[in-house]
Amino acid sequence: MVIFGASGDLTSRKLIPALYRLFQRGRLPKLTRIVGVARSPFSSEEWREELAGTTAQFAKQNFTPESWKAFAEHVYYQPGDIAQDSDFTALSGFLDKHEDGVKTNRVYYLSTMPQLYESAIAQLGKAGLANDSNGQRRVVIEKPFGTDLATSRLLNDSIHKVFREDQIYRIDHYLGKETVQNMMVLRFGNTIFEPIWNRNYIDHIQITCAEEVQVGRRGGYYDKSGILRDMFQNHLFQLMMITAMETPVRFNADIVRDEKVKVLRAVRRFQGSDFSEAGIRGQYDGYLNEEGVPENSQTETFAALKLLIDNWRWKGVPFYLRSGKAMSCRTTQIVIQFKEPPHLMFGGNRHVSPEANRLVIQIQPAEGLQLYFQSKVPDQEMSMRQSELDFRFSAVGDELPDSYQRLLQDALNGDASLFARSDEVEQAWQIIDPIISAWRSPATPTLNSYEPGLWGPIASSEWMESQGRQWFDVCPILA
Ligand SMILES: NC(=O)c1ccc[n+]([C@@H]2O[C@H](COP(=O)([O-])OP(=O)(O)OC[C@H]3O[C@@H](n4cnc5c(N)ncnc54)[C@H](OP(=O)(O)O)[C@@H]3O)[C@@H](O)[C@H]2O)c1
Numbered sequence: 001m002v003i004f005g006a007s008g009d010l011t012s013r014k015l016i017p018a019l020y021r022l023f024q025r026g027r028l029p030k031l032t033r034i035v036g037v038a039r040s041p042f043s044s045e046e047w048r049e050e051l052a053g054t055t056a057q058f059a060k061q062n063f064t065p066e067s068w069k070a071f072a073e074h075v076y077y078q079p080g081d082i083a084q085d086s087d088f089t090a091l092s093g094f095l096d097k098h099e100d101g102v103k104t105n106r107v108y109y110l111s112t113m114p115q116l117y118e119s120a121i122a123q124l125g126k127a128g129l130a131n132d133s134n135g136q137r138r139v140v141i142e143k144p145f146g147t148d149l150a151t152s153r154l155l156n157d158s159i160h161k162v163f164r165e166d167q168i169y170r171i172d173h174y175l176g177k178e179t180v181q182n183m184m185v186l187r188f189g190n191t192i193f194e195p196i197w198n199r200n201y202i203d204h205i206q207i208t209c210a211e212e213v214q215v216g217r218r219g220g221y222y223d224k225s226g227i228l229r230d231m232f233q234n235h236l237f238q239l240m241m242i243t244a245m246e247t248p249v250r251f252n253a254d255i256v257r258d259e260k261v262k263v264l265r266a267v268r269r270f271q272g273s274d275f276s277e278a279g280i281r282g283q284y285d286g287y288l289n290e291e292g293v294p295e296n297s298q299t300e301t302f303a304a305l306k307l308l309i310d311n312w313r314w315k316g317v318p319f320y321l322r323s324g325k326a327m328s329c330r331t332t333q334i335v336i337q338f339k340e341p342p343h344l345m346f347g348g349n350r351h352v353s354p355e356a357n358r359l360v361i362q363i364q365p366a367e368g369l370q371l372y373f374q375s376k377v378p379d380q381e382m383s384m385r386q387s388e389l390d391f392r393f394s395a396v397g398d399e400l401p402d403s404y405q406r407l408l409q410d411a412l413n414g415d416a417s418l419f420a421r422s423d424e425v426e427q428a429w430q431i432i433d434p435i436i437s438a439w440r441s442p443a444t445p446t447l448n449s450y451e452p453g454l455w456g457p458i459a460s461s462e463w464m465e466s467q468g469r470q471w472f473d474v475c476p477i478l479a
Contacts, residue, residue: 001412002095004120005111006036006047006077010142012054014173015111016075018404020055021062023071027409033098037080037091038112047077082112082120088127095129105136107169107411114144118158125162132167140169140411143234144225145420148436149429156422165422166253169411174235174332175418176403178393179367183242183334184251186361186369194247196338197313203356204318206335206472207239210327214284214452215301220292226299226436231323233432235332237264238420239363240319243334244309253416257424264427268308275438276445280304282457283447284326298447300439301325302456304463307431322460322471326452329475332363337469346382355386358472366476367400368392 001019003011022028036047052072056063078094080087095106108124110117121139124130130137139159146152159168174180187193196202209231215222222230241260248255270278282302288295302324309319338357358372370390377383393400410418439445448457455461455473464471 001032001107001109001408002035002037002091003109003111004037004080004082004116005109005113007038007040007042008111010111011036012051013058014402014404015109015408016051017055017058018402018408020059020068020071021401021405022409023074024062024067028074028412031104032074032412034075035091035095035098036075036077039079039081041079042077044075044077048072048075051075082116082123085123085126088123088129092127092129099135103135105138105412105414107138107140109140109142109411111142114142117141118155121159121162130162130167136167136414137163138167138169138411138414139163140171140419142171143173144229145170145234145425146429147225147229149426149433152425152429156426160422166416168419168422169416170420170422170425171407172234172238172420173403173407174238174363175420176405176407177363177367178400178403178406179361179363180239180242181406181418182367183239183361188247197336199313199315199317201338202317203337203339204320204469205240205243206320206322206337207236207243207333208321208335208471209236209239209323209332210330210455211323211325212327212330212453214326215287215290215293217291219287219290222301223293223297223299227301227303227323227325228432228436228439232303232305232321233428234420236321236323237428237431239332239334240307240321241424243336244314244319246313251417253419254421256417257421261421261424261427262311263309264424264431266309266311266314267431268310269431270435270438275435278306279435279439279445280322280457280460280463281439281445281447282324282450282460284324284452285449286326286452298440298444300447302327302448302450302460304456304460305435306467318467320464320469320471322456324450324456326450328453328455328473330365331476333472333476334361334363335359335472336361337472346384360472360474362476366392366478367394 003015005011019034052068078091080091110120112120146155187197241263244263245259248259281300284301287293287301288297304320304322307319307321336359340356360370362368368391370388372386372388374384375387377385407418448459450457455471461471
């Protein structure tokens with residue numbers, strides 16, 4: 001595995017700890033070599049030392065000096081500048097020397113700034129490093145994948161000049177989360193959910209990805225991106241696709257992704273008044289004082305969208321997607337809100353105010369799910385109250401691996417089921433692009449300010465209420 005961007009934050013915080021953990025669990029092939037590439041002038045020994053410290057910090061209780069020593073023997077560093085042809089020739093020589101003519105699979109991981117993806121890939125092609133006559137060649141590309149439809153198409157076109165689609169692994173770390181994969185098991189590994197997973201029983205679906213943090217020192221970057229690019233086009237859409245897709249016939253990369261992309265194709269595109277009525281924009285108080293943020297910035301740090309999926313299963317069932325910074329707590333959750341019972345026979349009872357059933361799937365940080373249903377209050381005529389069935393992964397004692405562990409392992413094994421395909425990425429931009437443009441136009445809908453530490457602008461709750469619905473504003477309880 002060759003990591004470009006070896007001296008960067010993602011490599012030390014996520015990639016190396018994930019590879020280290022895979023190694024500890026005996027999941028890396030025995031002869032695996034991890035080669036870091038960046039301009040910083042490390043020797044292999046210096047890079048290992050640097051990583052020992054950061055891995056101890058990020059792998060926490062899983063770190064032991066003995067297993068680190070054994071892992072570090074697989075770690076190398078080769079200085080290189082993506083702009084320099086000669087550095088790729090040198091890298092090619094370095095890899096060939098270590099592989100010693102043995103047929104070897106390689107994964108190139110691009111963990112550099114997105115502006116460098118195209119040149120890195122072109123350089124890999126020019127240096128013959130994409131040639132797969134002596135082992136498979138794959139490339140993993142970090143997010144963001146383009147900043148709009150046009151740039152993502154250009155990026156896809158330039159990658160396709162060097163790598164075939166089946167060699168390309170576009171990472172969205174949400175798909176590596178156990179609870180996201182558990183969604184598939186919940187839906188397709190059980191019989192009880194499928195019959196009710198449709199417009200006949202479901203009133204609407206809410207997908208929330210709330211962050212407690214503010215933009216902090218990332219203001220300059222964030223202001224150009226905004227919440228729709230940062231969270232919706234990728235993570236929230238991935239969660240929506242998995243919630244809404246039809247049953248794939250097999251867990252196979254292309255079959256799963258065929259079903260996912262059909263969901264995006266069926267999402268009704270915004271037109272006319274949708275741009276102002278089917279969404280809410282917000283910016284937290286204090287955002288304009290963040291480092292790197294222009295004083296008149298109109299960038300959203302909060303957004304909510306109401307999307308409709310025009311197919312037989314979902315016609316008329318709104319999917320409410322929302323995400324924000326400076327929110328009440330950190331939580332990613334999917335709420336399946338079922339319809340109310342069509343008729344209540346307990347009508348004459350003054351205590352009857354039933355809430356409809358609700359299934360809450362907690363993606364992070366309290367991974368699990370809760371099913372809310374009505375039960376009888378004992379010894380009180382036919383009064384009802386809401387009760388809850390609660391499943392938590394933590395209660396079963398399972399270790400939930402970091403999402404990069406799963407995704408790196410899949411990339412090494414050549415399984416792209418949990419990576420985004422080019423058509424998926426382009427469809428996602430096709431939905432989001434017109435909304436971003438409309439929200440940047442002179443007739444842009446109101447940018448509502450909100451107080452940090454709440455659930456976004458008040459306008460967001462009012463908007464839901466005007467549709468006869470309510471956000472599920474509950475912070476997960478960490479066991
Ligand atoms: N950090 C995260 O949590 C996170 C999460 C999701 C996605 N991502 C994505 O992952 C990618 C990396 O993020 P990061 O936070 O790790 O960035 P970073 O800390 O800024 O690291 C960038 C890396 O690129 C290297 N680099 C820069 N110019 C280079 C050149 N000309 N040739 C070779 N290497 C060069 C830098 O090393 P030298 O200066 O030594 O060359 C450094 O190792 C980005 O695309 C980001 O969007 C990051």
